[in-house]
Amino acid sequence: MKILLMGNPNVGKSVIFSRLTGIQVIASNYPGTTINYTQGFMTIGQEKAEIIDVPGTYTLEPTSEVEQIALNMLNTGDVVINVIDATKLERNLYLTLQLLERNIPVIIALNMWDDTKHRGINIDVEKLKTYLGVPIVPTVALTGQGIKELAESIPKAVSADFPVSTRDSRWTSIGNIIDHVQAITHRHHTWLERLGDASVKPISGGVIALVVLAISFIVIRFIGEGLIRYVFDPVFQNLWMPVLMRISDFIGGGLLHDIIIGRIIGGDISFLESFGLLSSGLYVPFAMVLPYIVSFYLVLGLLEDTGYLPRLAVLMDSVMHRFGLHGYAIIPALLGFGCNVPAVMATRILESKKEQFIAATLISIAIPCAALQAMIMGMVGSHGFQYVIIVYGTLLVVWIILGVILKYMVKGYSPELLIEIPPYRLPPWRTVLQKLRIRSYGFLVEAIPIILGAIIVVNILYSLHVFDAIANITAPVVTGILGLPKDAVTALVVGFLRKDVALGLMAPLALSSKQLVIGSVFLAMSFPCIATFVVLLRQLGFVNMLKSFVIMISAALITGGLLNIIL
Amino acid sequence: MSEKTETTLGMMRTGDSGVVSHMTGGRNMINRLDALGIRQGKRIIKLSSMFMKGPVTIKFDEVQVAIGYRMANKIVIKLD
Numbered sequence: 001m002k003i004l005l006m007g008n009p010n011v012g013k014s015v016i017f018s019r020l021t022g023i024q025v026i027a028s029n030y031p032g033t034t035i036n037y038t039q040g041f042m043t044i045g046q047e048k049a050e051i052i053d054v055p056g057t058y059t060l061e062p063t064s065e066v067e068q069i070a071l072n073m074l075n076t077g078d079v080v081i082n083v084i085d086a087t088k089l090e091r092n093l094y095l096t097l098q099l100l101e102r103n104i105p106v107i108i109a110l111n112m113w114d115d116t117k118h119r120g121i122n123i124d125v126e127k128l129k130t131y132l133g134v135p136i137v138p139t140v141a142l143t144g145q146g147i148k149e150l151a152e153s154i155p156k157a158v159s160a161d162f163p164v165s166t167r168d169s170r171w172t173s174i175g176n177i178i179d180h181v182q183a184i185t186h187r188h189h190t191w192l193e194r195l196g197d198a199s200v201k202p203i204s205g206g207v208i209a210l211v212v213l214a215i216s217f218i219v220i221r222f223i224g225e226g227l228i229r230y231v232f233d234p235v236f237q238n239l240w241m242p243v244l245m246r247i248s249d250f251i252g253g254g255l256l257h258d259i260i261i262g263r264i265i266g267g268d269i270s271f272l273e274s275f276g277l278l279s280s281g282l283y284v285p286f287a288m289v290l291p292y293i294v295s296f297y298l299v300l301g302l303l304e305d306t307g308y309l310p311r312l313a314v315l316m317d318s319v320m321h322r323f324g325l326h327g328y329a330i331i332p333a334l335l336g337f338g339c340n341v342p343a344v345m346a347t348r349i350l351e352s353k354k355e356q357f358i359a360a361t362l363i364s365i366a367i368p369c370a371a372l373q374a375m376i377m378g379m380v381g382s383h384g385f386q387y388v389i390i391v392y393g394t395l396l397v398v399w400i401i402l403g404v405i406l407k408y409m410v411k412g413y414s415p416e417l418l419i420e421i422p423p424y425r426l427p428p429w430r431t432v433l434q435k436l437r438i439r440s441y442g443f444l445v446e447a448i449p450i451i452l453g454a455i456i457v458v459n460i461l462y463s464l465h466v467f468d469a470i471a472n473i474t475a476p477v478v479t480g481i482l483g484l485p486k487d488a489v490t491a492l493v494v495g496f497l498r499k500d501v502a503l504g505l506m507a508p509l510a511l512s513s514k515q516l517v518i519g520s521v522f523l524a525m526s527f528p529c530i531a532t533f534v535v536l537l538r539q540l541g542f543v544n545m546l547k548s549f550v551i552m553i554s555a556a557l558i559t560g561g562l563l564n565i566i567l
Numbered sequence: 568m569s570e571k572t573e574t575t576l577g578m579m580r581t582g583d584s585g586v587v588s589h590m591t592g593g594r595n596m597i598n599r600l601d602a603l604g605i606r607q608g609k610r611i612i613k614l615s616s617m618f619m620k621g622p623v624t625i626k627f628d629e630v631q632v633a634i635g636y637r638m639a640n641k642i643v644i645k646l647d
Contacts, residue, residue: 416635
């Protein structure tokens with residue numbers, strides 16, 4: 001049996017999915033969190049049933065790529081759990097009526113049931129059942145209320161067989177149903193609603209945005225640096241270093257020592273510069289990058305779950321139009337500061353091919369991921385915070401100039417912003433921590449094998465003097481244009497695997513502050529890491545990927561060259 | 568009694584309310600708005616508009632929607 005969870009965007013389908021299957025998925029408070037379907041399993045009686053979390057849709061007459069996916073999935077299902085936001089019954093019932101016209105059993109989860117009381121909305125569930133002719137279960141997915149009953153009611157799902165209708169007559173029926181089952185009592189605005197209104201007004205909204213972004217940045221840095229300074233660094237220096245020294249003495253020297261422990265620098269093992277599996281291979285991901293991954297995703301998760309991001313999209317809309325995008329592109333861009341992979345995938349929430357191309361290209365070029373940023377903070381920051389500001393400032397200028405150019409160069413249309421703004425909610429700790437765990441764990445399992453693999457390969461290639469040959473060939477570009485020592489080419493090549501290790505490889509080169517800035521900017525802008533490359537290829541197709549690639553390389557060389565001249 | 572005046576959502580003043588009279592955009596725009604619940608006869612309140620031709624935010628029932636400036640100017644509202 002195949003069960004489909006369907007409903008309008010941002011009604012809580014993913015939270016219900018996670019409750020029913022026990023699978024942890026990313027859920028947030030903005031429309032379009034789920035852009036691809038997720039599947040899981042649950043048992044009903046003796047039977048194992050497949051459950052699919054279908055991306056949100058307002059209608060079965062698709063108006064976007066994501067809604068088309070939802071419609072295609074409907075034709076493969078056996079039962080539909082139609083999730084409804086009970087506080088927006090009227091609008092949600094439109095999709096419900098369309099579903100009831102299909103020959104498929106339906107059961108309704110009347111979600112966010114607790115919110116109806118706060119909002120003075122009174123729904124007569126029994127009466128609604130008689131109008132719709134299918135089982136209805138009130139639920140509060142976040143707390144788990146009603147989920148057991150919902151699961152038990154799945155076998156009772158029935159096909160209502162409503163006659164196929166027109167848009168106008170559906171709205172007429174809905175008007176009639178609402179008149180009879182829903183009563184709304186007047187109530188005063190809550191402080192969250194006042195804050196919500198203030199954050200989409202020009203002046204107060206601008207002030208709120210600056211405060212939110214400033215606090216986010218301070219908190220990310222405070223937690224990230226705190227974890228490094230008081231937890232991870234002491235653990236590595238005091239506990240791990242003595243162990244490493246013993247292993248080092250035991251192995252003695254040679255290639256094996258270089259791979260496992262790394263090179264001895266000035267009689268000591270250096271966690272950053274030695275570049276062995278057990279030294280840099282563990283120190284870079286755990287003690288330099290992980291703390292920033294945790295702090296970034298904690299703050300991002302809070303921003304996602306309060307419902308602030310769509311409001312930021314409204315504020316940024318007119319600015320983003322200068323780059324051929326609209327305000328909603330701010331969401332993939334923000335995700336990119338964590339990792340470019342989900343960011344490029346999230347560009348699917350933009351409607352036109354033009355916007356998707358511009359957003360994916362700009363994100364790959366001008367948004368450094370958390371791993372690279374952590375290394376920039378650690379390495380460039382140790383030369384002085386002004387250099388970190390130069391790196392970010394350069395990337396911002398690149399985004400702006402390249403965005404304006406792409407707007408006029410890329411063919412296609414840029415649609416208008418049209419989004420639903422969810423109410424502010426106090427972030428539920430359950431989903432915030434769940435997301436933090438999924439994302440941090442995801443970083444570790446994806447990054448560590450590549451980091452360790454890169455270290456082995458680079459050490460072997462070093463010992464075979466392969467990089468010397470490459471360095472001599474690429475010297476005119478690396479030294480001539482970028483002003484970096486010719487050996488830096490190793491780091492630039494490794495950048496295709498992972499940007500954090502790549503910047504780490506620049507540590508032993510004793511670069512000047514200026515060279516570090518150029519190296520960081522070039523690594524951020526040039527080719528995407530392999531994981532991003534794969535999603536870009538899937539998202540854009542071969543030809544557009546190639547175009548995007550040419551843009552990346554030219555932009556990176558021009559910017560690096562200019563920095564070399566200016567600084 | 569004065570005639571009820573019509574204006575576009577873009578021109579309407581923040582805080583004013585009215586009923587959607589008609590839309591002058593294409594079929595695709597009307598479909599997208601309809602899917603969100605914005606259609607002829609719907610009573611709405613304008614919550615805000617952003618400067619530099621930014622989006623207009625409206626509220627109806629318990630729903631808030633932000634609409635791009637050009638689209639907002641294709642939605643005609645009969646003011647209360």
